Amino acid sequence: MRLLSEDGGPAGPSLVYPDLAAEVSRREAAGSPRWVWAAADEAYPWLLDRGAPRLARCHDVKLVEGLLLGHEGRHRRPRSLGAAWARLEGRPEPEDPPESGADDQPVLFAADRHRLPPDADPLTALVAVHAAQQRRIAGSGHPERMRLLCAAESAGALAAVEMGRDGLPWSARVHDDLLTGLLGPRPAGGARPAVLGDLALRIQDALGAPVNPDSPAQVLPAFARAGVHLASTRSHELRGVEHPAAALLLRYKELSRIHAAHGWAWREAWVRDGRFRPEYVVGGVVSGRWATRGGGALQIPRLLRSAVVADPGHRLVVADAGQLEPRVLAAMSGDVGLARAAGEGDLYAALARDAFAGDRPRAKIGLLAAMYGQTSGEAGQLLAVMRRRFPAALALVESAARTGEAGGVVRSRLGRTSPAPSADRFRDDTADPDDGASPDRRAARSWGRFTRNFVIQASAADWALAMLAALRRRLAGIGPEPRLVFFQHDEVIVHTPAELAGLVADAVTAAGDEARRLVFGPVRVLFPLQTHVVECYADAK
DNA sequence: AGCCTACGCGCC
DNA sequence: AAAGGGCGCGTAGGCT
Numbered sequence: 001m002r003l004l005s006e007d008g009g010p011a012g013p014s015l016v017y018p019d020l021a022a023e024v025s026r027r028e029a030a031g032s033p034r035w036v037w038a039a040a041d042e043a044y045p046w047l048l049d050r051g052a053p054r055l056a057r058c059h060d061v062k063l064v065e066g067l068l069l070g071h072e073g074r075h076r077r078p079r080s081l082g083a084a085w086a087r088l089e090g091r092p093e094p095e096d097p098p099e100s101g102a103d104d105q106p107v108l109f110a111a112d113r114h115r116l117p118p119d120a121d122p123l124t125a126l127v128a129v130h131a132a133q134q135r136r137i138a139g140s141g142h143p144e145r146m147r148l149l150c151a152a153e154s155a156g157a158l159a160a161v162e163m164g165r166d167g168l169p170w171s172a173r174v175h176d177d178l179l180t181g182l183l184g185p186r187p188a189g190g191a192r193p194a195v196l197g198d199l200a201l202r203i204q205d206a207l208g209a210p211v212n213p214d215s216p217a218q219v220l221p222a223f224a225r226a227g228v229h230l231a232s233t234r235s236h237e238l239r240g241v242e243h244p245a246a247a248l249l250l251r252y253k254e255l256s257r258i259h260a261a262h263g264w265a266w267r268e269a270w271v272r273d274g275r276f277r278p279e280y281v282v283g284g285v286v287s288g289r290w291a292t293r294g295g296g297a298l299q300i301p302r303l304l305r306s307a308v309v310a311d312p313g314h315r316l317v318v319a320d321a322g323q324l325e326p327r328v329l330a331a332m333s334g335d336v337g338l339a340r341a342a343g344e345g346d347l348y349a350a351l352a353r354d355a356f357a358g359d360r361p362r363a364k365i366g367l368l369a370a371m372y373g374q375t376s377g378e379a380g381q382l383l384a385v386m387r388r389r390f391p392a393a394l395a396l397v398e399s400a401a402r403t404g405e406a407g408g409v410v411r412s413r414l415g416r417t418s419p420a421p422s423a424d425r426f427r428d429d430t431a432d433p434d435d436g437a438s439p440d441r442r443a444a445r446s447w448g449r450f451t452r453n454f455v456i457q458a459s460a461a462d463w464a465l466a467m468l469a470a471l472r473r474r475l476a477g478i479g480p481e482p483r484l485v486f487f488q489h490d491e492v493i494v495h496t497p498a499e500l501a502g503l504v505a506d507a508v509t510a511a512g513d514e515a516r517r518l519v520f521g522p523v524r525v526l527f528p529l530q531t532h533v534v535e536c537y538a539d540a541k
Numbered sequence: 542a543g544c545c546t547a548c549g550c551g552c553c
Numbered sequence: 554a555a556a557g558g559g560c561g562c563g564t565a566g567g568c569t
Binding site: 214216217232233234235253254257261262289296297298299300301302320324325457488489490491 | 547548549550551552553
C-alpha cells in the first residue's frame with residue numbers, strides 16, 4: 001500500500017506501507033489530516049474493514065469533480081479520477097464506471113477502478129487532479145462557498161458510509177406485530193395475505209365484475225360501468241367517491257402497499273442483526289439531496305416508525321429542521337417581511353398573521369406555490385398576495401424560473417448548479433410568446449418550475465449537509481458511541497447511550513447554528529431544529 | 542426472460 | 554389562461 005509522504009507534493013516520493021489501515025490510524029491520531037482519495041465510497045469501507053478508525057476529514061475527488069463540472073456548465077462529463085486526469089492531460093475521457101454497490105476491491109489506488117489508462121500512475125494522477133481541483137475552486141465566483149461545499153459533500157461521503165454500515169435500529173418483533181395486526185399472520189411461501197385476497201373479492205362483488213385491484217386499466221372501466229367516472233384511481237380521487245367499492249379499494253391499496261413495500265420480504269432483504277442498512281448515495285440528486293439504493297430508506301412510512309427502537313440503555317435523538325425551505329428563501333432573498341416571519345418558530349403562523357388575516361393554511365399554500373410554481377386553483381390568488389407583501393422573496397424565485405425558461409442555469413447558495421436542460425426535454429421558443437400552449441412552451445415552463453425550486457431545494461441541501469458535517473464532528477467530540485444512524489433531507493437521527501442524549505441534543509442545536517452561520521452568514525433568520533429524545537422513532541412526532 | 546414505460550404511492 | 558419541485562420502488566402490461 002502506498003501513501004504520499006507529507007513532504008511529497010506532486011513530484012515527491014510515495015511511501016509504501018504493508019499495513020495501510022494501521023498507518024492511516026497513526027496519522028489520524030497524530031494530527032487532523034484531510035485524506036485525499038479518488039472516491040470515499042470505495043476507499044473508506046475498505047479501510048474500515050481493515051480496522052482503520054473513523055476519519056475526520058477527506059477530499060473526495062469524484063464528488064468534488066461533479067460539483068466543479070456542474071459549476072462550469074459541464075454536468076454530463078464523467079467524474080471519475082481517470083476522467084478528470086484525462087481532461088488534464090488532454091486525452092480522451094473514459095466513461096464513468098456504472099454505479100454499483102459495495103465491493104471488495106482489494107487495493108486503494110487501483111487504476112482500473114477509476115478508469116485510468118494502464119500507463120498512468122494512480123497516485124500521480126490523484127495528486128495532479130487534486131491540485132487542479134484546488135485551482136478551480138479558487139477560481140470559482142465564490143471560492144469560500146465552493147470550498148465549504150466541497151468539504152461538506154466530502155464529509156457527507158464519510159457519514160454516508162458510516163451510516164450504511166451502522167444501520168438504523170429496527171425491531172423485527174415490533175415490525176412483525178404491526179404487520180400481523182394489519183395483514184393477519186404471515187402466509188407461507190410469500191403468498192398474498194388472506195386479508196388482501198378477501199378485500200379483492202369484496203371489491204369485485206361491489207363492482208359486479210372481476211377486476212385486479214392493482215390494475216388501473218381494469219379498475220377504471222369497472223367503476224365506469226358502475227356509473228362512477230374517474231380520471232384516475234389515485235387515492236385522493238377515490239376518497240371523494242360514494243360507491244362502496246371505493247372505500248374497499250382504498251383499504252386494499254393501503255394494506256397491499258405495506259405488504260409489498262415494507263412487509264416480511266422487505267425485512268428479510270434489508271434488516272439484519274436488528275439494523276436496517278440502506279446504501280446512501282451522496283450526490284445522487286442534482287439538488288444535492290442524497291438518494292438511497294435499496295430498501296426505500298427515504299420513505300419509511302410513518303405507520304412503521306414504531307419499529308425503529310433504540311437498543312436497551314440507549315435513546316434516539318431525532319431532530320428535524322421544520323419549515324426549512326421557506327426559511328432558506330427568507331435568508332437568501334433578504335426579504336424583510338419574510339425574514340421577520342422566519343425569525344419566529346412557526347413561520348407559517350407569522351406569515352398568516354402578517355399577510356393572510358391569520359389564515360395559516362392559506363399562508364402555507366401561498367408560500368409553497370411561490371416555491372413550487374403552482375398557480376392553479378386558489379394558489380394564483382394567494383401568490384398575488386405573496387408578491388405584494390414579500391416582493392424580494394418572490395423576485396428571487398421568479399427570476400430563477402425565468403432563467404430556467406430561457407434555458408439558463410441557476411445555483412444554490414454554496415454554488416451547486418442546476419443542469420442545463422437537455423435538447424430533447426427543452427427547446428427555447430421565447431421568440432414566440434403568443435403560442436402559449438405549444439409543447440415547447442410547456443416544456444420551458446416546466447423547466448422554469450424546476451429551476452425555481454432548485455435554488456431553494458439545493459440551498460436547503462447546502463444547509464443540511466453543512467449541519468450534518470458539523471454534527472458528525474461534534475458527535476466525535478462527545479465520544480465513539482453516539483452514532484448518526486439516519487439522514488433524510490432535513491432530518492437526522494442519532495443513536496446514543498441514554499446518559500449522553502443531552503449532550504447529543506446540544507450538539508444538534510449547535511450544529512444547526514453553525515450551518516446557518518457558515519452557509520448564510522449573519523442573517524436573522526432562524527433555522528430551528530426540533531429535537532426529541534425518544535426510545536422509539538414514532539414518539540418523535 | 543429481460544427491458545421499458547405508465548401508473549401509483551410512500552417520504553421530504 | 555394555464556402552468557405543483559425532488560426522489561425510490563412496487564405492479565401491470567407492452568416490447569424485444
